[in-house]
Amino acid sequence: MAQSKKHILIVDDEADVRDVLALALTAKGYRVTGAETPHEGVRLVKSDPPNLVISDLQMEDSDGLEMIEQIKTISPDMPVILLTGMIFDAETVRNTISKKVSCYLEKTSSLQRVTQEAQRLLGDLKSA
Amino acid sequence: MKERLQIAQRLTTNEPRAARQMAALEPLLAKRIDFTRGIMTARQAEGLEGAKKSLLSDSGGESLHEIQKAISKFQEDQKVLLRERDKASYLQAETTKWTVLTGIGLNFLLLGFTAWLVKDDISARNRAARAMEEANAQLETKVQERTAELAAANEVLRAENLERQWGSKSLEHQLRYSNLIINSINDLVFVLAKSLMITRVNPAVSHATGMGTQELITTKLTSFMRPRDGAVDPSGPEPCAQALKEGRDLQNFPVILVDKQGKTKSYSMNLYPLRDRDKVVGGVVTLHADGNGGGK
Numbered sequence: 001m002a003q004s005k006k007h008i009l010i011v012d013d014e015a016d017v018r019d020v021l022a023l024a025l026t027a028k029g030y031r032v033t034g035a036e037t038p039h040e041g042v043r044l045v046k047s048d049p050p051n052l053v054i055s056d057l058q059m060e061d062s063d064g065l066e067m068i069e070q071i072k073t074i075s076p077d078m079p080v081i082l083l084t085g086m087i088f089d090a091e092t093v094r095n096t097i098s099k100k101v102s103c104y105l106e107k108t109s110s111l112q113r114v115t116q117e118a119q120r121l122l123g124d125l126k127s128a
Numbered sequence: 129m130k131e132r133l134q135i136a137q138r139l140t141t142n143e144p145r146a147a148r149q150m151a152a153l154e155p156l157l158a159k160r161i162d163f164t165r166g167i168m169t170a171r172q173a174e175g176l177e178g179a180k181k182s183l184l185s186d187s188g189g190e191s192l193h194e195i196q197k198a199i200s201k202f203q204e205d206q207k208v209l210l211r212e213r214d215k216a217s218y219l220q221a222e223t224t225k226w227t228v229l230t231g232i233g234l235n236f237l238l239l240g241f242t243a244w245l246v247k248d249d250i251s252a253r254n255r256a257a258r259a260m261e262e263a264n265a266q267l268e269t270k271v272q273e274r275t276a277e278l279a280a281a282n283e284v285l286r287a288e289n290l291e292r293q294w295g296s297k298s299l300e301h302q303l304r305y306s307n308l309i310i311n312s313i314n315d316l317v318f319v320l321a322k323s324l325m326i327t328r329v330n331p332a333v334s335h336a337t338g339m340g341t342q343e344l345i346t347t348k349l350t351s352f353m354r355p356r357d358g359a360v361d362p363s364g365p366e367p368c369a370q371a372l373k374e375g376r377d378l379q380n381f382p383v384i385l386v387d388k389q390g391k392t393k394s395y396s397m398n399l400y401p402l403r404d405r406d407k408v409v410g411g412v413v414t415l416h417a418d419g420n421g422g423g424k
Contacts, residue, residue, distance in 0.1 A: 014301065020293045027286070085301045107301055111294035112287070 005031040006122055009050035011041035011067065012083070013059040017107075021054065024115050028124075038067030045071050050078070052122055054114070057084035068100055079121040083107055083114065133157060143209070149202045156195045163191070316385075316395070316415035322372055322408065324349045336415075338388035349413065356382035356394060368399055368413070375401050375408045385415065394418055 008030050012018050018034040025032045033048065035041040038059055045053070053071060055064040068080050079102040097104045103117050119125040133154060140146035170178035310317055310330045319328035329344050337344065337352060350366060359382045360367050371378045378399035384392050396418035402410040 014297070016293075016297050017301070020290055020297060024287070024290050024294070027283075027290075085298075085305045107298045111291045114294075 005029060006052070006124070007031045007033070007048065007050040008052045008054060008118060008122075009033055009035060009041060009044055010054045011035045011038060011059075011064065012054075012056040013037065014056070017056070020111070021114065024111050025118060028115055028119065030118075030122075038062040038064065038070075041067050042070050042074075045074055045078075049075060052079050052081070052118055054081045054083055054118065057082060065097075065100060072100075079103075081105060081114070081117055081121065083109075129157065129161060145205060146202065146209075149198060149205065153195065153198045153202070156191050156198060159191045160195060313414075316413075318349055318413040318415075319402070320349055320368075320372075320411045320413060322410050324366075324369055324372075327410070336385065336387065336393070352386045353383050353395075353397075353415075354386075356384050359383075368411070371399050372401055372408055372411050375403075377401070382418070383415065 006029075008025055010018050010021050010025075010032060012021075012034070013036055015034075015036070018036075022032040022034060033044060033050070035044050038055075039061060041053070041055065044050070053068070055067060057064040064082060064084070068082070071078060071080065080100075081103045082097060082101040083105050085107045093104050102121055105114055105117060116125060133150070137147065137150045137154075140150050167179050167182045170182040174181070313330060314332055316333045316336055317330040318326055318333060321327055326344050326347055326349055329341060333339075333344060334341055339347075339352075349368065355367060364370075367378065367381065378397060381397040381399070383395050383397045385395055386392050394417075395415035398414045398416075400412045401408045402412060
């Protein structure tokens with residue numbers, strides 16, 4: 001039964017962030033798994049392919065963009081949300097980051113915005 | 129005859145009129161019996177002639193007529209009495225019949241009334257049962273609605289709670305990240321109030337001055353930093369305070385820093401006013417080690 005739910009992988013080195021985000025997404029009906037490091041994230045993408053990846057940018061053993069590039073070699077069409085505390089200017093986002101990820105969100109974005117973006121990328125957002 | 133007369137008298141004991149008639153008949157019968165005995169005595173004594181003579185001299189014929197008359201009267205009275213009794217009996221039977229019929233009628237009425245009461249009671253109970261069912265259904269609907277409302281409210285509260293947690297983590301992350309950036313800079317960074325009172329420093333400041341963060345906070349920057357000799361007119365206003373007052377930057381301004389041991393070191397200073405809604409509320413000073421001095 002659990003396997004029929006869409007699977008979201010959260011990669012963030014902060015357990016609190018992973019937990020809160022997982023609670024919000026589980027409440028929306030998704031199956032959520034968490035990875036503390038990009039290395040663990042890539043391993044999970046191979047062993048239990050998710051429908052969506054939500055990743056932090058700066059982590060201890062590698063950065064999120066590197067991991068996203070590895071994920072894209074495994075599954076080129078997999079949607080990815082980059083969730084970061086770093087604030088980029090609009091031009092940087094438009095010219096570089098948006099070409100590598102499906103969606104870029106600052107960590108100061110509301111949780112509702114994050115879940116809505118996840119639902120949108122998974123085709124689950126009902127149009128108003 | 130006498131015996132039969134006694135039986136008749138006993139039978140009429142309770143009827144005074146008949147008893148009187150019986151009493152009046154008794155002497156007549158006695159007289160007739162005596163007359164008959166006289167004939168029989170004459171028959172025995174004088175044979176048939178004697179008996180015939182006695183019969184012809186019937187002085188009892190009159191009594192026989194009286195007896196017959198008394199008996200006829202008695203019979204007539206008894207017939208009247210019988211008719212009266214029969215009538216009374218008929219009336220009693222009629223009364224009994226009507227009493228019974230009335231009782232039966234009343235019983236049917238009572239039965240009907242009882243049936244109506246039972247039916248009314250059953251109807252009332254059915255109405256009460258239906259009303260209770262409706263009330264229960266309404267109650268159940270209300271409970272379901274209330275439960276749904278509570279579940280929705282709970283969901284909203286849960287989402288709000290998660291949103292608050294997320295906001296808190298986000299702010300915490302941003303603050304930590306900002307601190308990380310400031311603390312990783314090798315230049316000395318001071319955050320000042322407009323009065324040049326220090327409100328925040330990075331670790332490089334403590335390292336350069338030999339003073340702890342707590343010691344530096346609320347200390348005036350000018351208490352251990354001054355413009356390099358010749359950089360400004362000593363009789364003029366303090367350059368940092370003046371720049372903040374005018375809301376302008378200072379770039380590469382030569383200063384001398386005196387540490388806790390009294391040793392001096394030259395730095396190149398930059399000052400940036402801190403603006404909050406277009407109002408200068410303080411400034412940020414960065415000092416970069418610069419042995420050559422120079423600047424404005």
